[in-house]
Amino acid sequence: MNSKPDVPWPQGLDPARIPAHVAIIMDGNGRWAKKRLLNRVRGHEKGADTVRTTVRTAREIGLSHLTLFAFSTENWQRPKGEVTALMALLKNFLLTERREMMENGIRLNILGQVHRLPDGVREAIARVTADTGHNRDMTLNLALSYGGRTELVDAARSIAEAVAAGQLDPSAVDEACMADRLYTRDMPDPDLLIRTSGEMRVSNFLLWQIAYAEIFVTETLWPDFNREEFLSILRDYQGRERRFGKVV
Ligand code: FPP
Numbered sequence: 549m550n551s552k553p554d555v556p557w558p559q560g561l562d563p564a565r566i567p568a569h570v571a572i573i574m575d576g577n578g579r580w581a582k583k584r585l586l587n588r589v590r591g592h593e594k595g596a597d598t599v600r601t602t603v604r605t606a607r608e609i610g611l612s613h614l615t616l617f618a619f620s621t622e623n624w625q626r627p628k629g630e631v632t633a634l635m636a637l638l639k640n641f642l643l644t645e646r647r648e649m650m651e652n653g654i655r656l657n658i659l660g661q662v663h664r665l666p667d668g669v670r671e672a673i674a675r676v677t678a679d680t681g682h683n684r685d686m687t688l689n690l691a692l693s694y695g696g697r698t699e700l701v702d703a704a705r706s707i708a709e710a711v712a713a714g715q716l717d718p719s720a721v722d723e724a725c726m727a728d729r730l731y732t733r734d735m736p737d738p739d740l741l742i743r744t745s746g747e748m749r750v751s752n753f754l755l756w757q758i759a760y761a762e763i764f765v766t767e768t769l770w771p772d773f774n775r776e777e778f779l780s781i782l783r784d785y786q787g788r789e790r791r792f793g794k795v796v
Pocket of ligand 1 (some may be wrong): 593
């Protein structure tokens, strides 16, 4: 569903083949700031503006799931001042975007170790996830204090506990059983993984879920990423042949 019927449908984009789920590794905020002799935090602030426009574009073209890697488990090791600034930006983003999420039917969902986040961020998350919980047009997943291996270890532990308690037979452990214990339970896997700023890495992001994702790496630094480039990557995706390991 196009949330903005007054905006013409993007040229060359097939509305029948919009991916169900796009995941983005937002990288390059620090380099964007360094190039301008600015503090890294300025790069994150500009990056937060890009998050806003990217969510709008996703909603405009009717994407049902958008997942953004906003803070990894490794990011806790950054200088304290940068972590504090990132947390403040996140809280501000959640509280200021709440209204637009409500107006556009966007449900907020968090992937990651919410318990490690500061009180203020957790309170904002609790409020916005509760308020937007019934929205159905798009799910915005923010990966916060997220690590793919930790997610898989937690799922494995939960299966082991169910087996030990006699609730699950080992022979019944299958892919669906694992998927059901991930943060992305009940969601489609990403069809497309985008990474900005040129690094050819998946950085512990959605390790299970990206098994068959198409990958697109752009040299653009996240703060410079815009609607046009997002649409152009989606057109590129639509031109690819997805085989899922089969011969077609
Ligand atoms: C990578 O840039 C980006 C991050 C670690 C955090 C992403 C955060 C934002 C986009 C802003 C706030 C987010 C939201 C959802 C409001 P980097 O610092 O690793 O850049 P570098 O590799 O160039 O140093």
